[in-house]
Amino acid sequence: MKIKLFITALLLLIFNIMMAQSPLSIDDYKQIGESQYVIVYEMSYVNDTSKLDKIYHDEIILEIGSELSKSYSYKTYRYDSTYTDSNRKGAHNYPSPKSSAFPVDVVKKYKDKKMTIYQRTPSDGPIFEYEENMNLFDWKLTSEMKEILGFACIKATCDFRGRNWAAWFTMDIPLQDGPWKFNGLPGLIMRVESEKGDYVFECIKIKNEKRQILLYDYFYDKSTYEEVSAFLIECHNDFNAYNRRIDPKGGLSIAKRDEVTGKVTFRDVGPNEIVPKPYNPIEM
Amino acid sequence: MVMKRLLFVLLLLISLCDISAQTTISGNVRNEKKENVFNVTVVIKNISDNLIVGYSSTDENGLFSVTYDSNDSLLALNVQGFNIKKEICKIENKSQHIDIVIKEEPIVLQEVSVKSEKVWENNDTISYLADAFRDTTDIVIADVLKKMPGIEVKDDGKIEYKGKAISKFYIEDMDMLQGRYNIATNNIPASDVHLVQVMENHQEVKALKNIDFTDAVALNIKLKAEAKGTLVLMNELGVGYDEDMLWDVNIAGMRFGKKMQFISTIQTNNNGSNLSNKSNGGSGKFASTIKPSVPNIGDSRTTFNDSYGLTFNSLQKLNNDAELSLNILGGFDKNRKSSFARTSYLVPEIDSINIYETMNYGEKSYSLETDINYNLNTKLDYLKINFNVLGNDILNSSDIESSSLIRQKEDYQNLTAKAYIRWIRKSRTDNEKGIEINSRNTYNILPYYSDVSPGSFPEELNNGINYDMTKQNVDFTSFKSNNTFRFLTLFVIKRISIHPYAIVNVERQTLNSSILCFNDNQNVTDYNDNFNNDLVWLKTEGNIGFRFDYRKRRFTSELTLPVQIRHIDLDDNINENSKAETKVLFQPDVNLKYKLNNSLDVSATSRIYNTTPTLNTQYSSYILRNYRTLTRYDSNLSDTKGNTSSLKLSFNDVMNFIFGDISMNYNYQVNEVMYSQTFEDNYIIINTIDKRSYGDYLSFSLYLGKGFNWKRLNINGKCSYGFGKSPQLVQDNIATYNNQGWNANVTASMNITNAVIFSNKFSWSDMKSSIEGQTEPNDNILSFVENANIDFVLPFGFVFGSSFEYYFTSDNYGKQHFMLWDCNLSYTYKNLKFNMECNNILNTESFVYSYFTDIYNFYSSYHICPRSVMLKLKFEI
Incomplete structure (x- = not known):
């Protein structure tokens, strides 16, 4: 007889769970544009609100072209390319996943004023693709000014999906873009942070560079913002159930009967434990 | 009067509009070629304080519209954008339409860079x-x-x-x-x-x-x-x-x-709990007594034992990279089993041959194992050396009530020494290259003795005269060495990676057996009869193989092409003859997978196999496999060849939590010889006949599952159907046996509340076996199992669980059903953990099950542990 015990209070738990996505091959892609500028942001965020001192870091690359721009995580790109490289050499290298890699790519198409978001999910989960309007941000300009990287920046604020955001943009760089989904200010966003300070993007590099802007040839699951965010909340509410969703046969067990001989073997039913994970999404 | 009032209201309205001071400036932006320019930013600032009062950007028609609020009389209008020369002009603070012409020129940004903080973590565990x-x-x-x-x-x-x-x-x-x-x-x-x-x-x-x-x-x-x-x-x-x-x-x-x-x-325990040092004694390789067959429902239900065990495990770290470990395990076990079994052979042209046996069995075994392991683990080298010596001694005796009373006894030992070496050496210059060598060597000595009374097969072994006891010795020794060599990574051509490997195996085995007939404690075996075997077997194998891996976006494939040269030498020292054979074998293996779309995958596998004969089918003098089976074979090194293939379509819609698969499996086999089974009442004699036979088996299965968020409910079901035919040589007739079966099972599990989990599984199967061309006899087994589990987390530290099972079996001989019910309660007080288990609360005596195999239907009623209560206490000193 198996005794099943449950996790009760989440509050006292202090753990660092790996919620990283698996690396993917970058061998197959198509070019969707060409960049003229490459902006690099350092992203710092808190994944577990009970551990405010545990800060994750990533680098967000923003490639800006005349028709579109793409924002993606450099960490994710780096371990995807290490994985691809080793595979090319015949080795089956699986670089250690970084749980702090930010799993969202955003492609903004200026003409249509629409952006396409590509969201990766933990382990071997699906890659979602959904579209949204670009003008989701109702910025209010303030009179506050600050200098960032030698540029004079003006502060603007807005409420977006459960957070109060403050962004500093500079009129000296006439690009209406920013990291992740941010856009719609009359100059490049140099720094944007949430009111609680649990999400911060800060520009650390500006380059004039011609680069191919690529879209990788993965199997994307077309969906909507609402579906995807509900899915991610569920995934974090019970990682155990999420895992079984991704790999249904793993861990589920049944009374097994040999088809021909009829011999019955029993395997215990897997644990039905609810395994919550800390989740502090950028959109709430 | 009315007109004046109207005018006043109008003026008031207009002035009100003025007070709100919302002004809209709209316009059109074009380039020097008079083309509309989109995505141009238009910003309106106060000239007095340089504050931005409004901004917008042009759409695909170059149109913009900015609504703002300002008290300045003059404003600055900034026009800027991607590769657009910045334009500033002064405008009046009033709603207007402005057409702007801009100049397109590449803008070079002022480059700047700052060292980023430590972004790359080290620790991923x-x-x-x-x-x-x-x-x-x-x-x-x-x-x-x-x-x-x-x-x-x-x-x-x-x-x-x-x-x-x-x-x-x-x-x-x-x-x-x-x-x-x-x-x-x-x-x-x-x-x-x-x-x-x-x-x-x-x-x-x-x-x-x-x-x-x-x-x-x-x-x-x-x-x-x-x-x-x-x-x-x-x-x-x-x-x-x-x-x-x-x-x-x-x-x-x-x-x-x-x-x-x-x-x-x-x-030490006598409630069937697993000992941590449980090492299997194993049965005799060539002969054994007939014992109760244990159903797989958990050792604590099926075992009547007295067990004692002692272990000692230690590890010494030699330096940062090397360790040495020593493990010694010893144990003594005494156990008994009893069951009633019916074995029904489906035989052409006769009614089934039914063998009824009520068995009582008792066993005593001793075991001792020593394991020494050395490990060296550095970035460039890995070395593992492992020695293991194991000794087992098993004695058992049993009696069987069948058509007569039969007594059996066995006394056998197993002495095994193993040496395993694994060595990996990486190239000092290229981090991805290196070699790996594995060598596994095993030496076994298995002496075996058994006796049966009354004497078996008097016709074949004692010139037709009945006698008291058959005594048999079957001593087997074996030395095996498996060695593999591979390059860690080697060639990559475009997207195909090639992995070469080499394997060299050597196997030397000896078989010495003798059957003696005893009557009145005297050896009455006729010296002219030859019931002895003395064989020496030597097999050497060399394999060279390549594995090709190809991976492109939707398609993965793995192809293994091994070539094997195999040489066998078999010496028969009694009949003084030898056989030798050299063969070159090719056994390719392919695995393919294609991703149709996000949720659908199709995969296929196929492989050709060729199995080597073993000493088990090479001895030409009788060995009494059990009291009612006498076997001998012609030593003709015959192979079994075949092909196994499968095709599967898998579905997984993660978003909707629906998943499933449909698969088909096929196996085709060719045997170079047939084994003839001749029955005399309950007794079988097995011989080989030089005749080719073919058999095949095809099965389909469907599996579906869905998960729901409501109370973590999960339901999945599987249904499968299979049929196959195999030719058998029985009573000097070749008959084709057809087997077919249906099988379905459904599992559901859910969290009724956070403190209660429930799970349920039921399965059903229906199997038929028949001889082609005959409607009678045929056999049919129908079974159904239902299992429900529930667990409660109660307050004050109590946890309660219960498991209930219902079994139903029906075949040509009748119906059986029974239930098993177990409960469990645990409680923790300070540092002590109490656990109370009540097993088999309904006191069910036997566990009944049946299944088909080859040409017989086996039914067993196995005597299980009675109702028991167990109280355990766990604590630390």
């Missing part, structure tokens, strides 16, 4: 703080591990992570127990553990870290400082009652130091 998971009800580390996400601890102490068995269990980074870690999980006190580290994709071999992807998972237990270097004693005492006293005692002493660790355990 997940660490769980044990204290955060531990509560007062946890005594040993197994209790805490169960609560950690993804970790499941089985009843015998083995650990699985996300459904997969862990590959290594380290304590303070050292692997002392070499896979017998259940000794540790059930004995290390929970309060002594500081961290539990889960290392996914754990490549234990440092030299293979960047070469071989592995999905193995390892656990590492880090102890608290105060627990290191101290001696800990963990105890579990249990008493109970079924028809006699039951006991279950486990005592473990352990010490974990920086350089040396040991765990020593003493265990």
Whole structure:
């Protein structure tokens, strides 16, 4: 007889769970544009609100072209390319996943004023693709000014999906873009942070560079913002159930009967434990 | 008058509009070629304080519109954008339409760069703080591990992570127990553990870290400082009652130091609990007695035993990279089994031959095992040397009531010595190249003795005269050496990676057997009869193979092309003849997978196989396989060849939580000889006939599952159908046996509340077996199983669980049904954990099951442990 015990209070738990996505091959892609500028942001965020001192870091690359721009995580790109490289050499290298890699790519198409978001999910989960309007941000300009990287920046604020955001943009760089989904200010966003300070993007590099802007040839699951965010909340509410969703046969067990001989073997039913994970999404 | 009023209202309205001061400036932006320009930013600023009052950008028609609020009389209008020369002009603060012409020119930004903070983390292992998971009800580390996400601890102490068995269990980074870690999980006190580290994709071999992807998972237990270097004693005492006293005692002493660790355990029980040092004695290879067949429903239900075990495990860290471990395990076990079985042979042109046997069996066994392991693990080299010596001695006796009373006795030993070497050497210049050599060597000595009374097969063995006892010795020795060599990575051509390997195997075996007939304690065997075998078998194999892996976006394929040269020498020292054979074999293997879309995958596998004959079918003088089966074969080194293929379509819609698959399996086999089975009443004689035979089997299965968020409900079902035919030579007739079966099962599990989980599984199957061309006889087995489990977490530290099973079987001989019900209650008080188990509450006497195999239908009613109550207490000293 198996005794099943449950996790009760989440509050006292202090753990660092790996919620990283698996690396993917970058061998197959198509070019969707060409960049003229490459902006690099350092992203710092808190994944577990009970551990405010545990800060994750990533680098967000923003490639800006005349028709579109793409924002993606450099960490994710780096371990995807290490994985691809080793595979090319015949080795089956699986670089250690970084749980702090930010799993969202955003492609903004200026003409249509629409952006396409590509969201990766933990382990071997699906890659979602959904579209949204670009003008989701109702910025209010303030009179506050600050200098960032030698540029004079003006502060603007807005409420977006459960957070109060403050962004500093500079009129000296006439690009209406920013990291992740941010856009719609009359100059490049140099720094944007949430009111609680649990999400911060800060520009650390500006380059004039011609680069191919690529879209990788993965199997994307077309969906909507609402579906995807509900899915991610569920995934974090019970990682155990999420895992079984991704790999249904793993861990589920049944009374097994040999088809021909009829011999019955029993395997215990897997644990039905609810395994919550800390989740502090950028959109709430 | 009315007109004046109207005018006044109008003016008021207009003035009100003026007070709101909302002004809209709209316009059109074009370039010098008079084309509309989109995505141009238009910003309106106060000239007085330079504050931005409004902004917008142009659409695809170059149109913009800015609505703003300002009291300045003059405003600045900025026009800027991607590759657009910035334009500023002054405008009046009033609604207007402005057309703007801009100049397009590339804009070069002022480059700037700042050193980023430390963004790249080093440590990817997940660490769980044990204290955060531990509560007062946890005594040993197994209790805490169960609560950690993804970790499941089985009843015998083995650990699985996300459904997969862990590959290594380290304590303070050292692997002392070499896979017998259940000794540790059930004995290390929970309060002594500081961290539990889960290392996914754990490549234990440092030299293979960047070469071989592995999905193995390892656990590492880090102890608290105060627990290191101290001696800990963990105890579990249990008493109970079924028809006699039951006991279950486990005592473990352990010490974990920086350089040396040991765990020593003493265990004894008679309630079927697994001993951590359980090593199988194994049955005789060529002959055995007929014993009750144990159903797979858990040792504690089926075992009537008295067991004692002692283990000693230690590890010494020699330096940072090398360790030496020693494990000694010893045990004594006494057990008994009883059952009633009916074996019905489906025979052409006769009614079934039914053999009824009521069996009572008792056994005593001793075992001793010593294992020494040396490991050197550095980034460029890996060396593992392992020696293992095992000795077993088993004595048993049984009696069978059939058409007569038969007594059987066995006395056999197993002495095995193993040596295993694994060596990996990486290239000093290229990090991805290197070689790996594996050598596995085993030497077995298996002496075997059995006797049966009354004497079996008097017709064949004693010139037709009945006699008292058949005595048999079957002594077998074997030396095997398997050696593989591979390059770690070698060629890559475009997207195909090529892995070459080489294998060399040597096998030398001897078989010495003799059958003697005894009457009135005198050896009455006729010396002219030859019931002895003396064979020497030598097989050498060389394999060279290539594996080709090809991967492109939707398609993965793996093709293995091995070529084997095999040489066999068989010497028959009694008949003084020899046989030799050299063959070149080709056994390709292919695996293909194609991703149709996000949720649909199709995969196919196929392989050709050619199995080597073994000594089991090469002896030409009689061996009494059991009291009612006499066998001898022509030593003609015959192979079995065949092809196994499968095709599967898998579906997984993650968003909607629906998944399933449809698959088809096919197996085709060619045998170069047939084994003839001749019945004389209940007795079978097996011989070989030089005749080719073909058999095949085809099956389909469908599996579907859906998960729901409501109460974590999960339902999945599987349904399958299979049919096949195999030719058999029975009573000198070749008959084709047809087998077909349906099988369906459904499982559902849910969390009724946070404190109650429920799960249920039921399965049904219907199998038929018949001889082609005959409507009678045929056999049909229908069975149904229903199993429900429920667990409650109660207040004050109590946990209650219950499991109920209902079985139904129906075949040509009748219907049977019975139920099994177990309950379990546990309670923790301070540092003590109490556990009370009531098993088989309904006191069901026997577990009944039946199945088909080849040409017979087997039915067994196995006597299981009666109703019992067991109370256990676990605590630390």
